[in-house]
Amino acid sequence: MSTLLTVALWVVVIWFVLIVIVTTVLMTVVARHTKKDESAEVSFPTLEPISEQVGDSTITLYTYGQDVYDAMLAEIRGAQDHVYLESYIWKNDELGEEFKREVIAAADRGVDVRLVYDSFANAVVPRAFKQFGPKIQVMRHGWFSLWILVLRIRKLGRDHRKILVVDGRVGFVGGYNIGADYATKWRDTHMRIQGPLTWELQNAFVDFWNAHAKKRKVEPLDDPGADHWEPRLRARRNAPIQMSFPIRNMYLDAIDRAKVRISITQAYFIPDSDILDALLRAAGRGVDVRVLVPENSNHVMADWLSKAFYSRMLEGGIRILFYQPTMVHAKTATIDGRWATVGTANIDRLSLTGNYEINVEVVEESVAAMMDRIFENDCTATRELTLDEWSQRGRMARFGEVVLIPLRPIM
Known part of the structure; x- marks a missing residue:
């Protein structure tokens, strides 16, 4: 039995080594023939932001990064009570720096600012950029967990979400991370919700924050429940924990x-x-x-x-x-x-x-x-x-x- 087990293990090892070798060759060849000049100008069809009503809320869709970033930054500048910002990737380029300046300015004028980013996705971002000052509470979603050794799914999920909520009155969600290239060179889609249905995004942020608050040593948020029910729109949330x-x-x-x-x-x-x-x-x-x-x-x-x-x-x-x-x-x-x-x-x-x-x-x-x-x-x-x-x-x-x-x- 031990001999069969040894043979089986070697078959698995050889198979995965083969996969790695083939993968490396394929990726090298393909990347060499398909890599584009990242500094080149990019042109692609987009639409102006478009909006419709769902109940008492306004839903706006964005197909161009600069449009959604302009709208997000404007809301942060106008924040009076709180800013909840969660981003899988937050680059330390000119756009990332602008977002950083605005959340710090909001905190300086007394706004409750809570930030979440994924440590693994931002591993290459300099540590100095990730310092937001004493007035802002930051949750860094774990970079690595030993639970991977036993494939404990509850402990392994990356935080791939992108959410911004301002004052509980307006929220954004979609595919856009924070980075200058995404503003003009990538085609993505983001949604803005203004009105009572913003609760769907705020509740999603609050639940994630509170689920990890004790471990990350940050203050929990109030969870008051919903005052408004609208069955036509729901935020569906994956939660490995x-x-x-x-x-x-x-x-x-x-x-x-x-x-x-x-x-x-x-x-x-x-x-x-x-x-x-x-x-x-x-x-x-x-x-x-x-x-x-x-x-x-x-x-x-x-x-x-x-x-x-x-x-x-x-x-x-x-x-x-x-x-x-x-x-x-x-x-x-x-x-x-x-x-x-x-x-x-x-x-x-x-x-x-x-x-x-x-x-x-x-x-x-x-x-x-x-x-x-x-x-x-x-x-x-x-x-x-x-x-x-x-x-x-x-x-x-x-x-x-x-x-x-x-x-x-x-x-």
């Missing part, structure tokens, strides 16, 4: 309801078998299923893992649209002109069953219409991958798709 992952179920439920069209935009599309099967069933019953992804994202590994699904998708009637001008980082979907979601979760294992994430779900035709308009605008900068083109890919590509399959559970 509670083993709660409702965003995945949200997608499955919405896809199963589809009758006419499903339009999904994803930075990294690595669906599990249930989500892929649901999309294939929808396409099989005549739904126009379109998945828009970057042709070459900023994560070559994710691109290769995603490609392993293309044969089944195309053969099953799912249309794949490659976004051409730049990196598209949005995590959005709209179905049948009735349902829409904007948030931080990618359709991959890390987002759907691993990270702290938040997606706003809206069941309202006017908001879905805005999302449809954004999707169609993005489609003007895509090319569609055909089954004929895909079937002619080379042997190296086919081999890479297969050999990387074991990495899906960790991506």
